[in-house]
Amino acid sequence: MMFGRNLLFLVLAVTTTYIGAAMAKNTYIIHMDKTKMAANLFQQGDSMQTYQAVIDSINEMSLQEDDEDQQEETMPAELLYAYETAISGFSAKLSTKQLQSLEKVDGFLSATPDQLLQPHTTNSQQFLGLKNGKGLLSASNLASDVIIGIIDTGIWPEHVSFQDTGLSAVPSRWKGVCEKGTKFSKSNCNKKLIGARAFFKGYEAEIEKIDETKEFKSARSDMLAAIDKAVQDGVDVLSISLGFGPTHYPGDMLAVGSFGAVRSGVFVSSSAGNSGPYSSTVGNSAPWMMTVATSYTDRTFPAIIKLGNGKTVEGISLYSGDALTKPVQIAYLLSAGSASRAKFCLNGTLNETLVKGKIVVCHRDSRSAYAKSEHVKKAKGVGMILINSEVDGDEITAQPYQLPTVRLGATTGQVVKKYARTAKKPTASIIFKGTVYGRTAPVMATFSSKGPSSVDPDVIKPDVTAPGVNILAAWPPTISPTGHISDKRSVPFNIMSGTSMSCPHVSGIAALLKSAHRDWSPAAIKSALMTTAYTLNNKKSPIGDFDSSISTGPFAYGSGHVDPERAVDPGLIYDIAAEEYLKYICGLNYTSAEKTIIAGGNLTCPKNGAIRGGELNYPSFAFNFRDGVQNGSLEYKRTVTNVGIPTSSYEVQMEVPNGVSVIVKPKILNFNKLGQKLSYKVTAVGKSKTSSDSSFGSLTWVSGKFRVRSPIAVTWQ
Structure with missing residues (x-):
């Protein structure tokens, strides 16, 4: 099951914040203690009716106060969601005065304003040691139905990844539905994608109404509501590749919502975040959540640049077309345009007369790397060498571009820049090596968020690491591989990197463990994954960081890299009720x-x-x-x-x-x-x-x- 759209909740503070005038409306998540609510408001077993009664009561209070003050009548408070399992409470759109009235209601605990969550965004099966027909992927083990709930930014049900050929019938215990929405019908679900729900009331109440001509108002949402409904529907595993960074638990709705899920027996896997190499940046650090860091597999996409002076450097490239085997002149700085601006290859900075037919050297910055390749192509360049800044260091990931491109780290980039600046007529040839296996792995991604946890340093976070760099991921055909409007290409799969990629790996492994051990609790599954993880790479050396100057250890990879086949038979487990x-x-x-x-x-x-x-x-x-x-x-x-x-x-x-x-x-x-x-x-x-x-x-x-x-x-x- 998948929940979708980039319309998601994160609450940053536990204290109530008053913004704007009294009649301005904001969306809040309201925490209630049902044991202290008035009997006339509480409806046993019906949270929606209970909280609607609360909303009705504060609307009445607000109207009475408006009459007394002879002020203009405000719009009624609006109930958005009533939560059953994630928290005890509801979400609503309220004016400041209505919020003040709500604070007087018996059982009120706190109100926190909504904000948007950020997404933390192959040969993984082989790298993880999983083999079809053997061990965890044996027929007998796969006969047990396990339901995974994926809470993320959307789904494309027609994708080949969701074909259900050979799968058994939908489990009879499943309580979910396949919700209709923009270009999404019940027929889009099958025996693999067994349900889909969209949650967007919070987004529309706080940000804007969804324009269905441009966006999908369907499972193609609101985070806490998604967690709440997923547990009710009967998922066994929740995969949450979202977060906002270190946040104390009362204001972290992922921590609060996932605790409700774990109490109901649901395993929760979450992404650690992409804020490394800095320490204490790990998010989703509640001890009941499995917090996943990200690392490289042994697969890479190398490209070799041979300079006119005989030196060679290696970078990375997804380009699959013809190589530039013959020397091609390099354009850089003044030989490409205005030296101060052309080095970033911004729009209008490259001189077509200087660049035409050449390989252009560009500096990476915060602006779009894909756009830089567009500008090079527009100026009639035949290729691009994109070089990391010193701040970016030597970590390079694969990305799609508009023309033959090689990305270099800061160290190797210095070799190219020095040659391009000093040679009278600098040239280079490029050979694209395609997909290559056997590199040293796993290696920690420098960008993977690091511990110790700033929320509670008494628990080591992250918990484990898993493959998350240069991962082949399903991609919707309506979005180009770069996400740019000017990019008209359509691909069924794309290369993605981030803890958003490593988290689903652990979610899938957890589902396999659950299928083999139906009686294991979320903590038992977590323990098995942690105590069997390994800390040596495929060269029998300690797992290092892509940036060799950065030390690794439990604050980088937790217990180590997951090992599914060992986790299914761990010997001992640490359980937590x-x-x-x-x-x-x-x-x-x-x-x-x-x-x-x-x-x-x-x-x-x-x-x-x-x-x-x-x-x-x-x-x-x-x-x-x-x-x-x-x-x-x-x-x-x-x-x-x-x-x-x-x-x-x-x-x-x-x-x-x-x-x-x-x-x-x-x-x-x-x-x-x-x-x-x-x-x-x-x-x-x-x-x-x-x-x-x-x-x-x-x-x-x-x-x-x-x-x-x-x-x-x-x-x-």
Whole structure:
């Protein structure tokens, strides 16, 4: 199932914000505590009717106040969505005065204004070690129906990727529908795309009405409503490749909505974001969400540039046409036009007399790379070399252009720029190598958002990494591969990069694990993926970053790169029940009302039962030493469940982080049956701060073929 359109919610603040005049209207997500609502408003089992009664009551209050003040009557408040599972509350379009009236209603907790979410946007199957007819992709394993809900910016149901040949009937437990909309009918769904819904009331209320002559008012939406309905419809897995960056939980509707989903037994996979290489940029960091970083596979699209002085440099290109095998003159700076402007290849800056028949060297900046290739083509150039700025560094991803183009990193670009500036008649030839496999991989994408989490550093985020760079993805035929109006091409697939690409990989793997283990909870699936992830690349060296100057570790890739075939048989799992997450929520440094918002209403915190993030039964360890470390210690307890061999013995192996000593008790876990739970404690004693603010290690339980690994991150604050 897919939910669509780029009309999506994100709430940035938990406190109510008043904007504009009293009669101006804004869209809000309203959090309510049903246990405190007046009996005459509450309708058992009917949230829509309950909240419509709330809206009706504040409309009456507003009208009475208008009569008393003899002011012009305002338009009635409008109920948009009533939420059943994502949160306890509703969304509505309200004036400032109506919002003030709502605050007086019993059960009101808070109102947060809407904002738009940002999308975090092959040989993946082979790279992940999945083989048709074997292991997780065996016929017996695939016989179990698992439903994935994809909440994203749209869908094209006619695409070949949604063909349902050979699939079984739609599961009888499915409660969803295929909603009609602009150029979307019930017949667009089938046995693979079993349902589709569009949510756009929030967008239309806050931004503008959708022009159906230009946009699709269908599943071709509003985020919280989509999560809420997906859970009601019966999905097993939710894939959310969207986010806005680090946001505290009460104001993060993805965190709040996904908690409701996880409580209902739905696994939630989310993208970490594309704000690297900077630290503490990871988003979607709630511990109940699987937060996915992004990395390269072993596939690339190399292009070789041979300069007239005999030197060669390698870049990347998707161009599949004829190579420029014979030397072609290079145009750069004054030899292309105005030196100060022509280097960026902006519209009107290239001199056709100088550029015609030449390869133009262009500098990359914030403006469209595709547009630069258009300007080169317009000036009769025959090719383009696009060079990263120093800020962009050496990371280069594949993109479509209008003519033969090679993209270079900043370092290799310096070689080309120096030659083009100094040679009397600089020339170059280009050979496009097509698709090449076998490069060192995985390698972390520099742009992948990094930890530690600024929302709760006591939980390591991201959780894992997965393929997300230069991924072959389905593409709608009505949008060109570049997205530019001037680009008239139509393609069924496109090359995309971002954590928006890695997140669905993990969602799909989670569905395979769910099909093999129907009784596993979301936390169990998450644990299996984390404890079996690997940290060495295909050359048996530690996973590095594309930019070799950037160090990697748990704050870059979490537990490591996912390994589906190992995850299906992890040996031990770290499970977390919903009640434990509630204890964690109780321990957060938020107000009582804010905690109730996260929990979805009706939260009662025990006096001594609250826990911190490090005390969750999480498959990783974050030791944060605050206010000095000399002889300070932190102790965490963990409980593992045997899902491997009934009678088995696990021995601990440690990779101790610098600056601490680590004690594990007991060092051996002896199991005598499946499903048995055993606990152990880990104590980290701070000895001295290292030269950096963090150090890393691991704790691994080993028994025969099983290696149940948990990363350890130590930070000093």
